[in-house]
Every structure is written in structure tokens, then in C-alpha cells.
Amino acid sequence: MSLDSPPVGRRERNKQAKLERIIAAASELFAAHGVDDVTTQQIAERADIGTGTLFLYAKTKGELLLLVQNAAYADALARGTAAADATPDVLDAVMAIVRPVVECNRTQIDNGRTYLREMVFGDPEEPRHREALEIVAQTEEAVAAVLRRDTRIGGDDAVTLARVVSAVQFLTMAASLNVGATIEEILRDVRGQIAAILPH
Template identity: 45%
Template sequence: MNTQNRPTGRRGRAKQDKHERIMRAAKALFTHHGINGVTTQQVADEADVAIGTLFLYASTKAELLIMVQNTKFAAAIDDGLTAARAAAPSTDARHDAVSTAMALLRPVVVCIREHPDNGRTYLHELVFGDPGEAHRAEGLALAARLETGIASILDRTEPDITPERAALLARVITAIVHITTTASVFSELDDDTILADIRRQIRASVDGTTPSTPQHPIERPQP
């Protein structure tokens, strides 16, 4: 049995146990009720810890959500990177780049949209919260890992794209994912529709041209 990451000593084990109980409680409550339907006291009660103890692990409800979402986000990125490595090569480099990028992004998009309010709040907190806070710093590191993965795909599959442009396009693509997955106007749409729209935007960004099919797959509200 691998015990490398297990805490040693009674105090360390007790701390780890409380952390795991808080994570399980927060995950269950956020999944069933969303961030707006949960209080920190409810999480503390569900985890069977005092509210003061809870605040030692996360000082706000937003930080609790970030803790939970970081775990899901990390798993989604792992799944996406595995899928991207397994993506079959194509004779069309641009098709290969877009398809491989979408293989990476699909589990990430599904993760963000699993509970729209949670995903929207999570990304908002990463962008606008204190980057020095530990849980946000972890989330930002995950976002950077995703961006690096996209840049690597573009650099590897697009011979005309320099590493510098690949890195810039990766930032553009992550912004596309952020906006398209969290915009309230798109919240009722299914994952496949959102993913199809993201694919079109990525193709336009990579090609530097307007997609051949001008109709946008998402019907936006008329003014």
C-alpha cells in the first residue's frame, strides 16, 4: 500500500479526516442545491464540524466551492488531455488541430456546465478573486495547465503557427470557453450545442477566417 501522501500522527490524521468530511459535505450540497442554495453552516453541520473549524479550511462559501470545483476541474483536464493524446491524426492539419483541441475541451465544458451556477461562480472567482488565496491559486494553476495543453496541441498540429502564436491562441480559446459556457443567455442549451459553437469559434480563430457556414448554431435573443 502506498502511504507516501498519508498524514502521520494522530493530529495529522484528524486534520485530514476533517478536510475529507468537509469536501464530501460541500460537494454533495453544492451538487444538489447549487452555491446559492447552500450556507457555510449547512456544510459544517453535514461534515459534523464546528463552523470555526470549517473556516480553518475555507474562510468563505466561495472558497468552499473552489475547493470542490478544483478537484472536478483537475479530473476533467486529465480526462481531456488523455482524450487529446488518443485523438486520431488527420491528413488535414487544421481539422486535426481543432478536433484534438475539442477532445481536450469536451470534458472541461461538461464539468463547467454540470451545474451552471456553480461553474459560473467558480470561473468568476478565479478571474476576479484574490489570486494569492490558496484555493484560487490552485484553480489558476489548473487553468494555466489547460491553456498550456491547448497551446501544445496547436504547436504540434499546426505547422504554420509559431509557439508564440499558439500560446496567444490558447488564451483566446480559453476565453471563448469561459464566455460560451457561462453566459446566462446560453444556460438552457445542451452541451452538444455549446460544444458545436465553441468548435466554430476555435476554427475561425485558428484559420483566421470566417467559417464557411455563416449561420451561428446558437439562436441569440432578438433585440
């Protein structure tokens, strides 16, 4: 009896190819112009599909942005977690997780702020929003694991502090006051806030 997966049918291959074209088109257009200045019609034309077909994959531009950005945020988290594993100091290790996420968010500032807004206020039942919220949960788990290295921080406290770190990070990135801030300025601000809540 073969353990090989059954071959993927033509219909599934076509759906996957369309999805890849949509992601590529949305990525290029959002990076070049920002999510607010791109229409769904432009994305559909670039992906060589009809607008109706596009809406089968994502109902709004916000969902399209989540579709595009979730993979980038998941990759940022993976890089941050790997860096944290190699960083002995607790605060430095937390910042090792935070840094690539902030860098990902600031690649295109308007897109980054829109992504955060969509993630927080979007429909949690929609698959792209659920995926974004799962990335946040994984980030908090990674931060909690680092915080548990400090013997003064118990398991429940580590989870609570990780949620506070998440809130600090996202609010600092999303704040209108920080639109013109550099990555290093954002990181310095986040680090100062996190240092204030950790045991001294």
C-alpha cells in the same frame, strides 16, 4: 538509513479527516441544492464540525466551491489531454480537451458559473484560487501543445491562441445568454469560434 516517509501525526490525520468530511459535505449539498442555496452552517453540520472550524479551511462559500471543484476540473483536464493525444486533427484535438471541461462545468450550471466567477475575480493569493488558476494555465499549455502540431502556428502564436481558446471557452460557459444551453450547444459554439481563429 530508511527512505520511508515519517508517519503522519495524529493532528495531521485529524486535519485531513476534517478536510475530507468538509469536501464530501459541500460536494453533496452543492450538487443537490446549488451553491447559492446552501449555507456554511449546513456544510458544517453535515461535516460534523463547528462553523469556526469550517472557516479555518475555507473563508467563504466561493472558496468551498473551489475546494470541491478544483479536483473535478483537474480530472477533466487529464481526460481531455489523454483524448487529445489520440486525436490527429488539430481542431478535433483542441475540442477533445475542451469537451470534458465543459461537461464538468455544466454538471450543475449555477455552480459552474459561480466557480468561473470565483476563479476570475477571487483573491489570487488564496490557495484554492491559485490552484484553480493553475488548472487554467495547464489547460492553456495542453491546448498550445496541440496547436503546435500545425506547422503554420509558431510557438508564441500557439501560446497566444491557447489563451484565446481559454477565453472563448470560459466566456461561452459563463455567459448568462447560455444558461439554458446544452453541453452540445456550448461545444458547437466554442468549436465555431475556435475554427474561426485557426489558420485555414
